[in-house]
Amino acid sequence: MFKKIWVMVISAFLLVSTMVVRVSAEEAKVSGSASVSVMSNYVWRGQKLSNSYVIQPSVGITYNNLGFNMWSNLDSDFNDDAEITETDLTVDYSFNIDNFGFDLGYIYYGLEGVNDTQEIFLSIAYDMFLNPTLTIYYDFDEGDGAFIVAAISESLPVINDLTLDLSASVSYNMNNKIMGFDSSGDDFSNFYNGEITASMSIPVTDSISIDPMLSYSFPLSNDAEDALQAISNDGDDDIIYGGFTVNIGF
Numbered sequence: 001m002f003k004k005i006w007v008m009v010i011s012a013f014l015l016v017s018t019m020v021v022r023v024s025a026e027e028a029k030v031s032g033s034a035s036v037s038v039m040s041n042y043v044w045r046g047q048k049l050s051n052s053y054v055i056q057p058s059v060g061i062t063y064n065n066l067g068f069n070m071w072s073n074l075d076s077d078f079n080d081d082a083e084i085t086e087t088d089l090t091v092d093y094s095f096n097i098d099n100f101g102f103d104l105g106y107i108y109y110g111l112e113g114v115n116d117t118q119e120i121f122l123s124i125a126y127d128m129f130l131n132p133t134l135t136i137y138y139d140f141d142e143g144d145g146a147f148i149v150a151a152i153s154e155s156l157p158v159i160n161d162l163t164l165d166l167s168a169s170v171s172y173n174m175n176n177k178i179m180g181f182d183s184s185g186d187d188f189s190n191f192y193n194g195e196i197t198a199s200m201s202i203p204v205t206d207s208i209s210i211d212p213m214l215s216y217s218f219p220l221s222n223d224a225e226d227a228l229q230a231i232s233n234d235g236d237d238d239i240i241y242g243g244f245t246v247n248i249g250f
Contacts (some may be wrong), residue, residue: 003216004164006087007041008245010151014183019131021129022220023227029063029064030062030063031061031062031249031250032060032062032065032249032250033058033059033060033061033062033173033247033249033250034057034058034059034060034247034248034250035054035057035058035059035245035246035247035248036055036056036057036061036124036245036246037056037057037058037243037244037245037246038053038054038055038056038243038244038245039053039054039241039243040058040090040241040242040243041053041054041240041241042054042073042075042085043044043163043215043217043239043241044191044216045147045179045192045193045219046171046193046219046224046237046239047172047179047180047194047228047231047232048228048231048232048233048234048236048239048241049085049231049232049233050073050074050075050076050077050078050085050233051077051079051233051234052076052079053076053243054073054074054075054076054113055073055074056071056072056073056074056075057071057072057074057205058070058072059072063247065091065093065094065095066091066092067090067091067092067093067094067105067219068089068090068091068195069088069089069090070087070088070089070090071087071088071093072084072086072087072088072193073085073087075087080113084112085111085112085113085138086109086110086111086112087110088107088108088109088110089107089108090105090106090107090108090109091105091106092104092105092106092131093105094198094219095097099126099127099128100124100125100126100127101117101123101124101125101126101127102122102123102124102125103121103122103123103148104120104122104123105121105123106118106119106120106121107119107121107137115141115142116141116142117140117141117142117143117178118139118140118141119135119137119138119140119141119143120137120138120140121135121137121138122135123136123163127190128237129154130152130154131152131153131154132147132151132152133149133150133151133152134148134149134150134151135149135150135151136148136169136219137149137165137176138175139176139178142177142178143176143177144175144177145173145174145175145176145177145178145179146173146176147171147173147179147186147192148160148171148172148174148176148220149169149170149171150169150170150187151167151169151172152167152168152169152202153165153167153168153170154166154167155168158200161177161198161203162200162201163199163200163201164199164200165197165198165201166196166198167196167197167198167199168194168195168197169194169195169198169211170191170193170194170220171179171191171192171193171194171195172189172190173188173189173190173191173192173223173227173248174189174191175187178225179192179227180224180226180230180231181224181226181230182220182222182226182227183223183226183228187229188223190221190223190224191220191221191222191224192219192220192221192222192224193217193218193219193224193228193250194217194218194220195215195216195217195218196215196216197213197215197216198213198214198215199211199212199213199216200213201247207249207250208246208247208248208249209246209247210246210247211244211245211246211247212242212243212244213242213243213244213245214240214241214242215236215240215241215242216238216239216240217239217241218237218238219237219238224237225237
C-alpha cells in the first residue's frame with residue numbers, strides 16, 4: 001500500500017512539474033520527456049527478471065543540469081497476473097568539462113516482493129570516436145557493494161536522418177549482493193556480463209520518435225554465470241531480448 005501511495009504522490013508531482021514546463025518554456029531552462037517501452041523481457045544488468053513481455057513507462061523533467069525521472073516495470077505475467085513489479089526514482093546532475101561529460105546521481109529502487117534498495121552513481125564520458133563511458137554504481141543499502149560498467153557506442157548513418165546506433169558494454173561486480181552469489185553462496189568480485197545492442201530512432205514528429213532495439217547479454221565469468229542462473233526467472237545466463245520505445249519530448 002505504501003508503494004502505491006508513494007507512486008501516486010510522485011505522479012502528482014510530475015504532473016505539476018509538466019505544467020510548470022509549459023508555463024516556463026520561454027526560459028529554455030526546463031524540459032520534459034515521457035516514454036513507453038514494450039520489451040520481450042525485463043533484463044537488468046544481464047538478469048532476466050520476467051517470464052514474458054513487459055511494459056515500461058518513464059517520465060522525466062530537467063531543470064538546467066538537474067534531472068528527475070520516474071520509471072516503472074509492468075510485468076504481464078507476474079504470479080499469473082499483470083502487476084507493477086518495480087518503480088525507480090532517479091535524481092541526477094550532469095555537466096561538461098572540455099571533452100568530458102559527468103553525471104552524478106541517486107537511484108531509489110522500489111521493488112515488489114523483495115526489499116527496496118538504493119544506489120549512488122558517477123558516470124564519466126569522453127567525446128571522441130566510440131564515445132567511451134565509465135559508470136560506477138555503489139549500492140549502500142541491500143547490495144552493500146559496487147558495480148562498474150564500461151561502454152562504447154557509435155551511430156552509423158543509414159538513410160536521410162536515420163542512424164543505426166550500436167553499443168557494447170562489459171561490467172564488473174564488486175561484492176554487490178544484489179548481483180547474486182557464486183557457487184559457494186558468497187558475494188563475489190569478478191567480471192559480470194557483456195551486452196551488445198543495436199537500436200534505431202525513427203522520427204514521427206519533431207517531438208515523437210519510435211525506437212526499436214535488440215540486445216544480447218551474456219555472462220563474463222563462472223561466478224556471474226552461477227549468479228545469473230540463480231536469479232533469472234528461467235535459469236538462463238544469456239539472453240536475446242528486444243522491443244521498441246515510444247519517446248515524447250516537450
